[in-house]
Each structure stands twice: as structure tokens, then as C-alpha cells.
Amino acid sequence: MTSRRQIRVGKSWMSPSEAEKALREAIRVQKEEERQHGDDHHHQGFVRTYIFSTDHKWIGIQYAITALLFLLFGFGLMLIMRWQLAFPGQPIPFLAGLLGDARAPGGILLPEAYNELGAMHGTIMVFLAIVPLAVGAFGNYVVPLQIGAPDMAFPKLNMMSYWVYAVGGVIMLMSFFAPAGAAQSGWTSYPPLSVIAGAGQTWWLVGMIFLITSSLLGSVNFLVTIIQLRAPGLTFMKLPFFVWAQFITSFLLLLAFPPLEAAGVMQLMDRVLGTSFFLPTGLVVGGEIVQAAGGGSPLLWQHLFWFLAHPEVYVLILPALGIVAEVIANNTRKPLWGYRAMVYATIFLGFMSFVVWAHHMFLTGMGTTISAFFQTTTMIISIPSVVILTSLFLSLWGSSMRFNTPMLFALAFLPMFGIGGLTGLPLGLAAADIHLHDTYYVIGHFHYVVAPGTIFAMMAGIYYWYPKVTGRKMNEKLGKLHFWLSLVFINVIFAPMFIQGLAGISRRLYDGGEQYAHAHPALKMNIPMSYAAWLLLLAQLPFIFNFFASIKWGEKVGSNPWSATTLEWAATTSPPLGHGNFVEIPVVHRGPYEYNAPGTTDEMDFLAQNAEDPVAPDGGFFPQHAVAKQEA
Amino acid sequence: MSGHSVEEIKRETRVYLTVFAALAALTVITVAVSYLHLSGWVAIALALAIASVKGFLVAGFFMHLLSEKKLVIAVLVLTVVFLLVLLWGPWHSAYDSIGG
Amino acid sequence: MEIPYTIQARPDTGLYNGKLGIWLFLASEVMLFGALFSSLILLRTGAETWPAGWERLNVPLATLNTFILIGSSVTVILSWASLRLGDFRKAKIYLGITLLCGLGFMVIKAIEYGTKFSHHYYPSTDTFYSVYYMMTGLHGLHVLGGMVVFAYLLGPGAKMWEKEPGRYTNRVEVTGLYWHFVDLVWIFLFPILYLL
Numbered sequence: 010m011t012s013r014r015q016i017r018v019g020k021s022w023m024s025p026s027e028a029e030k031a032l033r034e035a036i037r038v039q040k041e042e043e044r045q046h047g048d049d050h051h052h053q054g055f056v057r058t059y060i061f062s063t064d065h066k067w068i069g070i071q072y073a074i075t076a077l078l079f080l081l082f083g084f085g086l087m088l089i090m091r092w093q094l095a096f097p098g099q100p101i102p103f104l105a106g107l108l109g110d111a112r113a114p115g116g117i118l119l120p121e122a123y124n125e126l127g128a129m130h131g132t133i134m135v136f137l138a139i140v141p142l143a144v145g146a147f148g149n150y151v152v153p154l155q156i157g158a159p160d161m162a163f164p165k166l167n168m169m170s171y172w173v174y175a176v177g178g179v180i181m182l183m184s185f186f187a188p189a190g191a192a193q194s195g196w197t198s199y200p201p202l203s204v205i206a207g208a209g210q211t212w213w214l215v216g217m218i219f220l221i222t223s224s225l226l227g228s229v230n231f232l233v234t235i236i237q238l239r240a241p242g243l244t245f246m247k248l249p250f251f252v253w254a255q256f257i258t259s260f261l262l263l264l265a266f267p268p269l270e271a272a273g274v275m276q277l278m279d280r281v282l283g284t285s286f287f288l289p290t291g292l293v294v295g296g297e298i299v300q301a302a303g304g305g306s307p308l309l310w311q312h313l314f315w316f317l318a319h320p321e322v323y324v325l326i327l328p329a330l331g332i333v334a335e336v337i338a339n340n341t342r343k344p345l346w347g348y349r350a351m352v353y354a355t356i357f358l359g360f361m362s363f364v365v366w367a368h369h370m371f372l373t374g375m376g377t378t379i380s381a382f383f384q385t386t387t388m389i390i391s392i393p394s395v396v397i398l399t400s401l402f403l404s405l406w407g408s409s410m411r412f413n414t415p416m417l418f419a420l421a422f423l424p425m426f427g428i429g430g431l432t433g434l435p436l437g438l439a440a441a442d443i444h445l446h447d448t449y450y451v452i453g454h455f456h457y458v459v460a461p462g463t464i465f466a467m468m469a470g471i472y473y474w475y476p477k478v479t480g481r482k483m484n485e486k487l488g489k490l491h492f493w494l495s496l497v498f499i500n501v502i503f504a505p506m507f508i509q510g511l512a513g514i515s516r517r518l519y520d521g522g523e524q525y526a527h528a529h530p531a532l533k534m535n536i537p538m539s540y541a542a543w544l545l546l547l548a549q550l551p552f553i554f555n556f557f558a559s560i561k562w563g564e565k566v567g568s569n570p571w572s573a574t575t576l577e578w579a580a581t582t583s584p585p586l587g588h589g590n591f592v593e594i595p596v597v598h599r600g601p602y603e604y605n606a607p608g609t610t611d612e613m614d615f616l617a618q619n620a621e622d623p624v625a626p627d628g629g630f631f632p633q634h635a636v637a638k639q640e641a
Numbered sequence: 642m643s644g645h646s647v648e649e650i651k652r653e654t655r656v657y658l659t660v661f662a663a664l665a666a667l668t669v670i671t672v673a674v675s676y677l678h679l680s681g682w683v684a685i686a687l688a689l690a691i692a693s694v695k696g697f698l699v700a701g702f703f704m705h706l707l708s709e710k711k712l713v714i715a716v717l718v719l720t721v722v723f724l725l726v727l728l729w730g731p732w733h734s735a736y737d738s739i740g741g
Numbered sequence: 742m743e744i745p746y747t748i749q750a751r752p753d754t755g756l757y758n759g760k761l762g763i764w765l766f767l768a769s770e771v772m773l774f775g776a777l778f779s780s781l782i783l784l785r786t787g788a789e790t791w792p793a794g795w796e797r798l799n800v801p802l803a804t805l806n807t808f809i810l811i812g813s814s815v816t817v818i819l820s821w822a823s824l825r826l827g828d829f830r831k832a833k834i835y836l837g838i839t840l841l842c843g844l845g846f847m848v849i850k851a852i853e854y855g856t857k858f859s860h861h862y863y864p865s866t867d868t869f870y871s872v873y874y875m876m877t878g879l880h881g882l883h884v885l886g887g888m889v890v891f892a893y894l895l896g897p898g899a900k901m902w903e904k905e906p907g908r909y910t911n912r913v914e915v916t917g918l919y920w921h922f923v924d925l926v927w928i929f930l931f932p933i934l935y936l937l
Contacts, residue, residue, distance in 0.1 A: 159744060162744060225769055228765075228769075230762075233761050236712070237751050264768060264769060266772075268772060271780070274875070275780065282863070283865030285871060286868070304867060312731035374739045375737070376737030377739075668808065671936065672800065675800070675935075675936035675937075685937055688932040691932070692929045710756055724775040727772065731780075732779070732783050735786070736786070
């Protein structure tokens with residue numbers, strides 16, 4: 010073996026002449042691109058590039074910023090509520106002025122205001138924060154890159170999706186200024202209460218119609234993109250699990266949302282045109298007979314709502330599972346265990362999610378037959394979730410684990426989601442649900458899945474893909490601080506809720522259940538829970554600072570700082586807007602997680618999906634570098 | 642854009658016109674049947690049957706589903722399954738309830 | 742930067758992007774109207790009394806509308822066939838007839854609604870009318886939507902035929918599929934609301 014001097018170019022080792030050739034080739038390609046596309050570049054003004062962009066990467070960033078702002082705002086609403094829960098009837102410090110006399114005379118939150126905060130917290134978190142972040146932001150930015158596509162299939166439709174979502178968000182925010190406040194009938198908007206409620210409810214319904222429309226447009230885009238624009242060689246079973254998750258999620262959004270859109274229009278008609286789709290005959294409110302035709306069914310709303318809202322919870326979790334899978338595979342340096350099982354489980358889960366919805370309605374007087382049907386399907390649907398979670402746990406076995414911030418969040422996700430999932434089981438059985446329905450147990454259950462579940466996965470995704478978007482890594486020390494504080498506080502908030510629920514404390518009580526004498530020991534826990542919530546807000550400060558500061562001062566990295574295998578890391582760092590994503594459309598030769606696969610070395614322990622099969626003229630490897638063009 | 646020949650397109654046009662005639666006839670039939678004022682399930686079954694035939698013709702020939710790719714058929718089959726669940730669920734739960 | 746398979750079909754799926762997109766969208770529309778039919782079933786079977794459609798609604802007018810819509814389904818597909826034969830003039834005529842049929846449908850619908858309103862039969866009158874206005878109203882909005890697209894394809898959108906005839910033909914095909922679906926919904930809506 011000759012001892013030639015080798016130069017490190019990105020992740021490869023090359024001889025000086027090869028490095029020079031690669032660099033010259035890269036410059037030549039760039040000049041060629043500029044020559045060809047230089048003209049259009051100058052004609053796209055600021056508005057076309059940054060406001061009405063049709064580039065999936067910028068739209069993803071728009072979604073991310075908007076969604077994160079809504080996440081913070083929705084969190085803030087809950088922080089106000091937590092004061093009332095810990096110290097019912099006591100004036101709120103600092104914010105009494107902001108809330109005003111209409112909502113908090115003398116600083117003491119009115120029940121209507123509490124309900125308003127609760128309904129809007131739920132609505133904003135689910136529809137304006139989590140789904141836009143999980144699907145709109147991560148999905149939009151990452152999916153086309155991971156499948157080797159130049160953009161989404163319908164870029165203009167993508168742009169419209171974002172703006173319809175933004176308008177829906179504005180409408181939701183405006184609803185706070187309605188005469189009697191924003192929606193107050195829960196995020197579930199059950200009639201007859203929602204039909205007789207104040208004007209804010211109408212705003213809510215209109216806002217929902219915009220959000221649902223945005224979602225539908227987006228889901229068509231995702232499905233066509235994933236089916237039609239996969240790079241050559243990228244078969245379905247070679248897709249990163251993240252793409253599978255987004256794929257099934259989009260099917261859920263496509264087919265489950267329309268019934269809620271229909272129901273929303275019907276509730277609007279009930280409110281505005283005086284119809285009685287959901288108003289029963291002989292309805293009496295406050296001692297007075299409601300002037301409506303009657304003949305409607307409140308349960309009809311519940312069916313149509315939950316027909317969407319159950320698949321919706323899988324929309325909340327699937328992209329998160331996708332992110333966790335990516336981060337785990339990357340930081341264990343080995344392929345995912347049971348990839349096929351995970352894929353089939355996800356498909357099965359998606360299908361089953363359409364036939365379990367009435368487990369949210371066990372206490373509405375349904376008969377035993379139909380109740381048994383939904384219990385059975387609900388128990389069955391727990392199986393694929395267990396398969397996926399088990400596969401992720403087993404993927405940790407025998408790994409060379411790296412404990413960076415994204416991995417910490419992904420690891421924590423596993424037991425947290427496990428707790429969330431397991432606590433769902435008694436809720437899915439009608440007999441146990443009689444005791445637990447509408448108690449704090451339910452709140453604990455779903456928050457475990459969404460908060461230390463999905464949101465932690467979102468955090469993992471942000472820390473993981475930040476270098477791809479910005480070309481810099483976020484600070485690790487701040488990241489770890491953010492992680493540990495969040496983990497501790499979030500558990501202090503939600504774990505006691507199971508105990509509270511079992512003690513019989515109902516949800517949606519503005520004083521937290523003060524009248525329940527038997528529950529006082531459990532109620533006392535509200536105080537540490539609320540403190541933990543406010544501390545959780547403080548724990549986000551290192552993250553927020555890190556997020557913005559790292560844009561300027563973060564450690565600069567190349568195109569593949571995590572040594573990852575999937576295609577988004579083969580694109581250049583911070584791929585430029587409007588120019589497609591890859592210098593040349595990648596060709597895929599292998600599966601998504603070829604870490605420590607045969608043909609790798611200690612130095613280069615992974616094979617990128619689009620890398621040529623390893624050739625060993627002198628025992629070295631030359632993985633694809635985005636900028637240097639390989640020979641055919 | 643498909644590479645069909647002029648002949649094939651002209652043949653397809655004849656099919657479209659035949660289907661139109663069938664649809665028109667079926668419309669007349671379904672309206673005529675309604676004048677019989679049949680009751681309950683018979684009327685419903687008959688109306689839905691005729692509508693299904695008409696729907697099949699529109700979907701199969703105008704929308705070319707009879708010659709459409711498997712992927713599209715698969716998506717539609719899945720959709721119809723969920724549609725049937727949606728049509729059955731709320732009604733059955735109202736029908737099978739505790740205390741009538 | 743070009744998105745692949747906008748005009749040519751992708752070999753393994755056999756579809757171009759727009760066609761797959763419209764079928765997915767139509768699947769969601771099936772669920773939308775399905776929810777309305779489901780509501781109708783629940784409300785009707787749960788009601789003490791429910792009038793027959795012909796007792797309250799104008800069957801002859803609706804029958805005429807049915808013929809108009811079916812006719813427009815034929816004209817839109819003949820338009821697409823003409824485009825495939827390269828006959829842009831004929832295609833535009835057929836598109837125009839389709840648009841006129843849509844207009845006719847809406848006019849008759851307006852007459853129906855107008856007559857009802859003049860007799861004080863509003864959505865709020867009873868559940869039968871709520872359902873009637875709701876379903877025909879949403880269907881009517883879909884007809885309007887289709888008309889807007891046809892007007893675009895005849896107007897500013899027609900320029901595309903010169904530069905990219907394949908892409909224009911695909912657009913007409915995709916819009917046609919949507920229009921056939923609107924017809925399909927009416928094929929079920931008409932007997933269920935008016936004849937039962």
C-alpha cells in the first residue's frame with residue numbers, strides 16, 4: 010500500500026488531485042446553474058420568494074414559525090388556567106390587566122373565561138400548533154428531500170395550503186375579540202351548548218373550515234408527491250419510516266376531515282340560519298324553550314366530530330413516531346429493528362383508526378352491541394402501536410448510542426408515549442370508562458401522548474434537522490438543559506392527573522373541583538402541578554434563545570453533520586430556494602438505515618441511500634458528496 | 642395525454658353517447674317509478690338500485706374507472722369502505738341504544 | 742426546475758400527477774357528501790314523521806336539472822375527446838355548452854329556492870328543509886366551483902393550449918373528472934331527496 014497524502018473533503022478522503030478535480034467540477038456545475046437560471050432568479054421579488062413562496066422548504070419554515078408561535082400562545086392560555094386550578098378564586102398576578110374586567114373582574118377569572126381558555130387551548134394546540142408543525146413544517150421541508158424530489162407535486166397548492174391555514178389562524182385569534190369572548194364549548198364544540206353559545210363560536214366554526222380546507226389541500230399534495238416523485242430506485246420499502254408515517258397521516262387527513270367539515274357547516278347553519286341539525290325537540294335553556302324547529306340530534310355532531318377526531322390523534326402521533334425512528338436509527342448507528350413490521354403496523358393502524366371513534370362516546374347511551382364493537386376495535390388498535398413502540402425499543406439493543414440532544418428527546422419519547430398509550434387502555438374499555446370518562450385521567454392520558462410524546466419528538470426533529478435548514482448546529486449544552494428541565498417538569502404536571510382522575514375529579518371545572526370534598530387530597534396536587542407548568546415555560550427559554558442565536562453563532566457544519574444515510578443529507582446544506590434540491594436527482598441503491606452494514610468501516614460506518622456501492626481499490630470508500638459529481 | 646388513435650377516440654365517443662342515452666332512460670324510469678308511491682324499503686331499494694346503475698355508468702365510462710389504474714381503484718375501494726362505516730355507525734348507534 | 746410527471750404518466754403508477762391528485766380529492770369529497778347522507782339517514786330514521794320528497798319538492802324541475810347535468814357530463818367529455826384529436830375550436834364549444842348547462846342548473850335551482858322562500862319555507866322551518874337546503878346547497882356550491890374553473894379554461898387559461906397542449910388537455914380531463922363527480926352526487930341526491 011502506497012502512502013499517498015490524502016485530503017479530507019467533507020466526509021471523504023481523497024488524493025490532492027482528486028480533491029482539486031472535485032472542487033473544480035463543483036464550481037463548474039454551480040456556474041452552469043447560475044448561467045441557466047440566473048435570469049429567473051432576478052425576476053422573483055421579495056414577495057414571491059418569501060411571502061407567497063412555492064418552494065416547499067420556505068413553506069415548511071413558514072409553517073414552523075407560525076406553528077411554534079401558536080404552540081407558545083396555546084401554552085400560555087393553559088398557564089393562566091393553571092393559576093385558577095391551583096388557587097381558585099384568587100386574583101391572578103401580572104395578567105389581571107391583560108385579561109380585563111370582562112374576563113377577570115378584580116383579577117379573578119370568571120368561569121366563562123376559564124372555559125374560553127380551555128376551549129381555545131385545545132383547539133390551538135391540536136389544529137394550529139401540533140399538526141401544522143408535524144405535517145406542515147416537518148413534512149413539507151423533509152419529505153421531498155428524503156424522497157429525492159425537486160419539490161412537492163403541486164407547489165402552488167402548497168403555498169395556498171399555508172395561507173389558508175394562516176387565515177384560519179388569524180380568524181381563531183380574532184375570535185377572542187368577539188362580544189362574549191372566543192369559543193367556550195370545548196375543542197369538541199358539543200351542541201346544544203355550542204349552538205346557543207356566543208358569537209365567538211361562529212368565528213371558531215369559520216376558522217375550522219379554513220383549517221380543514223388547508224389540511225385537505227396539503228394531504229393531496231403529500232400523497233401525490235410521495236407516490237409520484239420518489240427518486241429512481243426508491244421503492245416503498247426503501248422509504249425512511251418518516252415518509253411512511255407522513256404518507257399514512259395524509260391518508261387519515263384526506264378521508265377523516267371531510268365529515269367534520271360537513272358537521273361544521275351544519276353547526277354554522279344551526280347557529281346562523283336557525284336550522285336544528287343538532288338541536289333536539291323541546292330544548293329548554295335557562296328555563297326558556299328554545300325557538301327552533303327541533304328534531305335534530307346532538308349525538309349526530311358527536312359521531313361526525315369523533316369520526317375525524319379519532320384519526321386526528323393518530324395524525325398527532327404518527328409524524329412524531331417518524332421523527333423518533335429517524336433520530337434513533339441515526340444515533341444508534343444501526344438499522345431500525347423490525348422496519349417491515351413497523352410499516353405494516355402503521356398501515357394497519359391507519360385503517361383501524363377509522364373504526365374506533367365511538368370509544369369517545371361510551372357514556373352517551375349506546376347499546377351493548379355497538380359498544381362491544383367499538384371496544385373490540387379499540388383493543389385491536391393498541392396492537393400496532395405496541396408493535397411500533399417495541400420495535401423502537403428493540404432498535405436500541407446492541408447499539409453504539411450517541412447521546413446528543415435530539416437523541417435524548419427521542420429516547421424520552423419512548424417511555425412517555427408508552428405511559429400515554431397504556432393509560433389509554435382502561436379508557437377503551439366501557440366498564441372502566443364509566444368511572445374515568447371526562448375526568449382528569451383522560452387529560453393525563455392524552456397529554457402524555459401529545460406533550461412528552463409528540464412535542465418531545467418535535468423537539469428532537471428541530472434539533473436534528475436544524476443543521477440541514479440553517480447550516481449550523483444548535484448549542485448542545487443549552488439543548489441538554491432544555492431537555493432535562495422539560496422532562497422533569499412535564500412529568501410533574503401530568504403524572505398526578507391520573508391520580509386525580511381516579512379520585513373522581515371531573516375535567517373542565519373552572520375551580521378545579523373545589524366542591525368535591527372527597528377529592529381534596531388529590532386537588533392539593535394542583536399546586537405543585539401549576540408550579541411545574543410555569544417552570545416548564547421557563548425551561549423553554551434556553552430553547553428559544555438557542556433557536557435564534559444559533560442561526561448566527563451556531564457551530565457551522567457541512568451537509569451531513571450527523572453522518573446520516575437518508576437522502577435529505579445528500580442535498581447541500583441549507584438548500585437554496587427555488588432551485589430544486591439536488592444538483593442531480595439522486596439514484597437510490599439501498600434501504601434507509603444502512604448503518605454499520607457490510608462494506609462500511611469504522612471510519613465510515615454508514616452507507617448513504619444514494620451512495621454507489623462501496624469500491625475498494627485501496628481499501629477506501631467514497632460516499633456521494635452532494636456537490637462533487639460522481640462519475641456515472 | 643394518451644397515445645390513442647383517431648379511430649379509438651371516435652369509438653369512445655360513440656360509447657359516451659350510448660351511455661348518455663342509457664342515463665336519460667334510467668332517469669325517466671326512476672321518476673316514473675316514484676309516481677307509483679311505493680312504500681318503505683321497496684321504494685328505497687329500487688331508487689338506490691337505479692341510482693347505482695346510473696352511478697356505475699358515469700363512474701365506469703365517463704370517468705373511465707373501468708380502465709383506470711389499480712392505484713386509483715385501490716384508493717376508491719378504501720374510501721368506499723370508510724364511507725360505509727360512516728353511513729352505518731351513527732345510524733346504528735341511534736338505533737341500538739340504552740333506553741330507546 | 743421542473744416537476745416530473747406533470748404531463749407524462751409515471752411508468753409504475755401509470756398516472757400523471759394531476760390525475761392522481763384529482764382522484765384523491767374526489768375521495769375526500771365522497772367522505773364529505775357521505776357525512777351528509779349519514780346525517781340524513783340518522784335524522785330521517787330518528788324522526789317521528791318525515792314527508793315524502795315529492796310532497797314538498799318540485800320533481801319536474803329537478804328532473805329537468807338531472808337531464809341538464811347528465812348532458813353537461815357528456816359535453817365535457819366530448820370536449821376532452823376533441824382536444825385529444827387536436828380540435829381546439831370544437832373543444833371550446835363543448836366546454837362552453839358545459840358551462841351553460843351549469844348555469845342552467847343553477848338558474849333552475851334559484852327558481853326552486855325562490856319559490857320555497859316565497860312560501861316561507863326556510864332552512865329553519867323544519868329538519869326536512871334543513872337537510873334539503875344543506876345538501877342541495879353544498880352540491881350547488883360545487884357546481885359553481887366547477888363553473889368557475891370552466892370559465893377560466895375558456896378564458897385566461899385557454900392560452901395554455903398554444904404552448905403546452907398536453908398540459909391543457911390534462912387540465913380539461915381533471916376538471917371533467919371533478920364535474921362527473923358532481924353529476925354522480927346529484928344522481929344519488931335527486932332520488933333520495935325528491936323521490937323517496
